[in-house]
Amino acid sequence: MLTTAVIGLGYWGPNLVRNLAVSPRTRAAWICDRSPGRLDAVGAHFPAAARAEDPAAVLADPEVDAVVIATPVATHHALARAALLAGKHVLVEKPLAATAEQAEELRELAERRGLVLLVDHVFLYSPAVRKLAQLVAAGDLGEPLFIDSVRINLGLVQHDVDVVWDLAPHDLAIIDHLVGRVPDSVVAIGASHSGGGPVDGAHLHLDYGAGLHAAIHVSWLSPVKIRSFLLGGTRRSVLYNDLDAAERLKVYDRGIEVTEALSPEGRRELLVSYRSGDVVAPRLDSAEPLALLVEHFADCIEKDVPPLSGGDQGLRVVRVLEAAQRSRAAAGERVAV
């Protein structure tokens, strides 16, 4: 059984503690937060866990195999670096770090020390995205043509990061998982509506080359919650609606067929016809993505399974976030990744 410690017990950390405590493969031996109030609140549910306000106490414990970091983004690099230098495997929240340079250093350090570095790109572990990835890999959708992802709601406005760094890592990680590469270029436009606060609504346009384009809309201001991810392919298209618990994925055998013909005057014309076939909702498991992530983390450490969302992917996602930041600062100029 792996002995783990969770640093950061704010909004998200307790979900990690719960899954680590429940899994038969891991033990939540330490909980750590610099706020004594958070330690008390979370510690009340996990009395067996030792408590620390200072991460150094956790890192000094030779019994700890792995450290899970759920603190604000600006702290990810220093904490993950210290944990890796202390010889611990690391599971870090998204995004991996606040800059690509920091992400690269963590990726290299983990590799050099032979330690697992996993990023909590949690949606990759959801049964819906797993199925979607299978459909793409099996060629069932044909060539991907476009992706349209909307992740908007009345969100928890963050103070240290804007909405792009907060929400878009999810979409970028899903797309990275499906297409396996960074886009050639990014255009980002966003605005802040809170008097000089962080950008709270943004649109990203990503050009992946080979005809594939992706659009991502993220916002903390929408009165309605939408989590929809549409992937259009040359053969079929898939709608992933994370809020539709009964039918999260729908595969549409619909699209257009374009053929060429000669007009009566002998000119070449494009003929467009519409294909309107079945709509199928594949059966999906109901497992909690975070539980599957914890399971995968244990597999990476104990069985040398290659990380699904390791340092390489974490770095690619941060590189796109940085390019988006540069584009937005330049009022939507197209920026190469």
Ligand SMILES: NC(=O)c1ccc[n+]([C@@H]2O[C@H](COP(=O)([O-])OP(=O)(O)OC[C@H]3O[C@@H](n4cnc5c(N)ncnc54)[C@H](O)[C@@H]3O)[C@@H](O)[C@H]2O)c1
């Ligand atoms: N994967 C997901 O779906 C998901 C969802 C929400 C948040 N997150 C990520 O989780 C991380 C935390 O987000 P949150 O919303 O829980 O933030 P939060 O502000 O609610 O909690 C952060 C906690 O970390 C503690 N902390 C900060 N610096 C520390 C340090 N140096 N040592 C010890 N404790 C420290 C704070 O006291 C606080 O309790 C972020 O990286 C965020 O992007 C991921």
